[in-house]
Amino acid sequence: MNKTKLLLLALAGLFAASCVADVAENQTISAEAQAAKKFVNTSAEAAQGELIIYVDEATAQQLEAAEVATRSGVMPLDNLAQEVGATNLKPVFNLAVNGDVKRARGMHRWYTISFPAETNLEAVAQKLSMIDVVERVQFATKIERPVAQAVEADPALCGATRSDDMPFDDPMLYKQWHYRNLGLQEIHPQAKAGADVNLFPAWEITKGRRDIIVAVVDEGVCYEHEDLVDNMWINEAEANGTEGVDDDGNGYVDDVHGYNFAHNGRITWTRSKDSGHGTHVAGTVAAVNNNGIGVSGVAGGSGNGDGVRIMSCQIISGETDAGAGGTASAVEYAADMGACILQNSWGFGAGQVANDSAFANGSTSVELEAFHYFMETQNNPNLEGGIIIFAAGNDGKAVAGYPGAYNEIIAVTAIGPDGLPTYYTNYDRGCNVAATGGEYAPVTWSEQSCVLSTVPTNIAKSGYAYMQGTSMACPHVSGITALALSYAMDNNIVLSLKELKDIVVSSVTNINPSLSGFKTNVSGGTLNLASYNNKMGTGLIDAYRVLMAVRGTKCIALPIGEEVIINVSSYIGDGTNDKIKMLESEISQEVIDALGIENIKWMGGKLMLTCTKPGSALVTLKYVAGGNNVGGGQITGGMEAQQEFAFVARYGVTYDEGTLEPNNPGGWL
Numbered sequence: 001m002n003k004t005k006l007l008l009l010a011l012a013g014l015f016a017a018s019c020v021a022d023v024a025e026n027q028t029i030s031a032e033a034q035a036a037k038k039f040v041n042t043s044a045e046a047a048q049g050e051l052i053i054y055v056d057e058a059t060a061q062q063l064e065a066a067e068v069a070t071r072s073g074v075m076p077l078d079n080l081a082q083e084v085g086a087t088n089l090k091p092v093f094n095l096a097v098n099g100d101v102k103r104a105r106g107m108h109r110w111y112t113i114s115f116p117a118e119t120n121l122e123a124v125a126q127k128l129s130m131i132d133v134v135e136r137v138q139f140a141t142k143i144e145r146p147v148a149q150a151v152e153a154d155p156a157l158c159g160a161t162r163s164d165d166m167p168f169d170d171p172m173l174y175k176q177w178h179y180r181n182l183g184l185q186e187i188h189p190q191a192k193a194g195a196d197v198n199l200f201p202a203w204e205i206t207k208g209r210r211d212i213i214v215a216v217v218d219e220g221v222c223y224e225h226e227d228l229v230d231n232m233w234i235n236e237a238e239a240n241g242t243e244g245v246d247d248d249g250n251g252y253v254d255d256v257h258g259y260n261f262a263h264n265g266r267i268t269w270t271r272s273k274d275s276g277h278g279t280h281v282a283g284t285v286a287a288v289n290n291n292g293i294g295v296s297g298v299a300g301g302s303g304n305g306d307g308v309r310i311m312s313c314q315i316i317s318g319e320t321d322a323g324a325g326g327t328a329s330a331v332e333y334a335a336d337m338g339a340c341i342l343q344n345s346w347g348f349g350a351g352q353v354a355n356d357s358a359f360a361n362g363s364t365s366v367e368l369e370a371f372h373y374f375m376e377t378q379n380n381p382n383l384e385g386g387i388i389i390f391a392a393g394n395d396g397k398a399v400a401g402y403p404g405a406y407n408e409i410i411a412v413t414a415i416g417p418d419g420l421p422t423y424y425t426n427y428d429r430g431c432n433v434a435a436t437g438g439e440y441a442p443v444t445w446s447e448q449s450c451v452l453s454t455v456p457t458n459i460a461k462s463g464y465a466y467m468q469g470t471s472m473a474c475p476h477v478s479g480i481t482a483l484a485l486s487y488a489m490d491n492n493i494v495l496s497l498k499e500l501k502d503i504v505v506s507s508v509t510n511i512n513p514s515l516s517g518f519k520t521n522v523s524g525g526t527l528n529l530a531s532y533n534n535k536m537g538t539g540l541i542d543a544y545r546v547l548m549a550v551r552g553t554k555c556i557a558l559p560i561g562e563e564v565i566i567n568v569s570s571y572i573g574d575g576t577n578d579k580i581k582m583l584e585s586e587i588s589q590e591v592i593d594a595l596g597i598e599n600i601k602w603m604g605g606k607l608m609l610t611c612t613k614p615g616s617a618l619v620t621l622k623y624v625a626g627g628n629n630v631g632g633g634q635i636t637g638g639m640e641a642q643q644e645f646a647f648v649a650r651y652g653v654t655y656d657e658g659t660l661e662p663n664n665p666g667g668w669l
């Protein structure tokens, strides 16, 4: 930029001197401007010694044919490679798998050029941008390392007698308040019943399926963990193959449970600085349920080998990360090897990328190329594409970090057991939906209010630990998305990617809050709650509602212990329809028992009842559509009709007959 300005000044001085010089200067400016347009991003937070380039078609073919890419025969590239001492010029994407599709998309045109770290990065980038056949230049922005401090769960919990009404026999499930929050003070002094992802009623409907693969893009997943091993994805050809040999010919040697894109290929969790983060995230998605061991996972199955499977796409290993190219390869690998859900608890710092156009800058970045490839690859017969879910980030800022903030990707914010925004969560712009991420309790600093999941035993001896973060909220959404897809498969429902995204971000507990006042921040400050009003995404994800949305059944939220009048006509058409009259429908004893329903009364288009305990149930309500009430309960000219509804009775729901929405002055539930 400065250089361009200087050139313009020089031009002004020389203007009268020579028309020839004028033309030459203009050409220089034009070339510089052209070159500047090639930059996908800026050098902020860029890794040294590495740049990503996108070359033209002819050059891509020449590079592919060359025996040594840094001596490809493309002279300007070869010369530059020699000048900067390039050690490597290699394609980012793996053309050994699905090569034709990738070539048609232009994915073969991305290359990573590596050179000594002490070489001036900006200068190399400038020179690359001046080469005609180079169409884009991307700095390899460093990803923000997850800050994850594991606090070991009390080992006594491992042998604990399970609590009364648990759906599975995993001994620690009753401490996983993030699945079902009873508002216990031992968890958090301000714990709020119902501030959870409402998983228990969802588990009555579906618990996962073996044929759904969730790729965990993160630190390595400890695939030997006692509570994960049965739900790990296995590349059979490699598992039954020869060590050191790429048995399935996919370009990766010994990728039995995934691949380490950051360091030497083999998945690991024991290098210095490894934190257990990837294993914790994986456990929330799919720790094995009902195996009498440890914790439960959101889509971990029923204990009969029916949990979703975890693929480990490792992009952080000890102090090393995979860089932009390696991360793109990890996402590509997930698509190529069968994953349909991409779980990402990583990203760039909030505000580091300003907005969507800065992220894409009018031309695709290498990560975005990989994301699009993932989204457009169909690996599951019931989902037309692949869905990508990201943590919103832990900077406490009013913007999600990229890539999560990007409009095609779901970004997850985090609430605590008090049902309030956590002190660390990003919020507002780019944030789509909230989930339970946990938070140390103020004053006591109790870890029990964080998320409990699996970690490698080198991180915590017992293999189970608490962590907090949007990183921990995110896998709840990935797991629930897996449940949604399980249910769709069970019912032969095929969803488009857009339909599934719509379901995930709109099946929430209505938390449009009017929050006010302050919350004590665990790190000693205060959180001004008003800043978070309507800014945590659409609301707190509700697993049961997600499944009902897949089914196409409307949910009616009900409070507990309070007589309510349900205006059924408001659920038909645009909600202003008063041309129905309720008929006395049969509400089964099973439903009545499940919700403890009392005092059922039928009144015109309305139904009055009281629920006395939390639960959910399907109810078919009958009514007369149209026609006239001629008195004495007689209708003429109407048609008998019926519709299925889901009653969802929860603690914390209060009911506003006017809007028929859960209405809680405290917000959040």
Ligand SMILES: [Ca+2]
Residues within 6 Å of the ligand: 238, 245, 246, 247, 248, 249, 250, 251, 252, 253, 254, 255
């Ligand atoms: Ca292989």
Ligand SMILES: [Ca+2]
Residues within 6 Å of the ligand: 238, 241, 242, 243, 244, 245, 246, 247, 253, 254, 255
């Ligand atoms: Ca092998």
Ligand SMILES: [Ca+2]
Residues within 6 Å of the ligand: 170, 227, 287, 288, 289, 290, 291, 292, 293, 294, 295, 296
């Ligand atoms: Ca378990």
